[in-house]
Amino acid sequence: MRSISKIVKKIIVTSPFLEEALTEKLINVSSLARKIRQEVEDAMGEPIKEGAIVMAINRLEPSYYYKINIGIKDFVNNIGDIIVRSSLRAYTYENSNTLIGSQKSLLDEASKNKKHFHTISQGIYETTIIISNSLKEPIEEEFKEEHLITSKSDLSSITVKLPMKNTEVSGLYYYIFKKLAWAGINIVEIISTTNEFTLVVSDDDIDKAFSILMGLKKD
Numbered sequence: 001m002r003s004i005s006k007i008v009k010k011i012i013v014t015s016p017f018l019e020e021a022l023t024e025k026l027i028n029v030s031s032l033a034r035k036i037r038q039e040v041e042d043a044m045g046e047p048i049k050e051g052a053i054v055m056a057i058n059r060l061e062p063s064y065y066y067k068i069n070i071g072i073k074d075f076v077n078n079i080g081d082i083i084v085r086s087s088l089r090a091y092t093y094e095n096s097n098t099l100i101g102s103q104k105s106l107l108d109e110a111s112k113n114k115k116h117f118h119t120i121s122q123g124i125y126e127t128t129i130i131i132s133n134s135l136k137e138p139i140e141e142e143f144k145e146e147h148l149i150t151s152k153s154d155l156s157s158i159t160v161k162l163p164m165k166n167t168e169v170s171g172l173y174y175y176i177f178k179k180l181a182w183a184g185i186n187i188v189e190i191i192s193t194t195n196e197f198t199l200v201v202s203d204d205d206i207d208k209a210f211s212i213l214m215g216l217k218k219d
Helices: 004-013 014-024 028-043 052-056 064-076 100-111 133-142 164-168 172-182 204-219
Strands: 082-094 117-124 124-131 149-163 187-192 196-202
Touching: 004 014, 004 028, 004 052, 014 028, 014 172, 064 172, 082 133, 082 164, 082 204, 100 117, 100 124, 100 133, 117 187, 124 149, 124 187, 149 204, 172 187, 172 204, 196 204
Parallel strands: none
Antiparallel strands: 082 124, 082 149, 117 124, 149 196, 187 196
C-alpha cells in the first residue's frame, strides 16, 4: 500500500529546485502542502488532511542530489581560469556527405588568425559551429550548399577550466547549471572537453553568468 510519505517524497525529489529550497527553508511548508494536496489525494485515491502532508514534508531527509552539494562546494572553489569571449555567432547544419569538406575549408581559414574563435560539435543528425563574427563571410560562403537549420548572433561564451578530477565528482554540472537556471540564464550551447567546458549565452546574459561563476569560486 502506498503511504503519504512515499508519495510526498516522490513529488518533491523529482523537482530538485523544490527540494533544495525546502532544505534551505525558502518555502513555506503549509503553502506547499496545499499546493500538492490534490496530487497526493489523486495518488492515494482518498481525501488527505493538509496536516498529514505537512508532517510528511517535515520528515523528509535530504536526498542524494542535495547531499552531494556539500562536497561539490569545496571542489568548485578550486576551478581554474574563467575566460570570456564576445562577438560570436552559431550555425547549425544538417549532417551531409559534404559537410566535413566544408568544415575543413572553414578550419583552414580560421587557422590563419589565432584570435579567431571556432568550435564544431557534431551530433547524429546535425552539426553546430560557433565562430567569431569575423568568420561570418567564410562560413556562409563555404557552407552555402549545406542545409542551414538555424543560426544565432549576438552571442558570448564563458570557458571554465576544471580541476583534473572533475570526472570523479558526481553532480558537478548539475550544481553549476542549477545556479545559472535560478538566475534565469538561458544556455544557448554547451561545449565540453575532459577538463574544461564552455557555455554560450546571449550577450545580454554574459555579465550575469560571469558574475555567478566567479561567485561559485568564492562561496
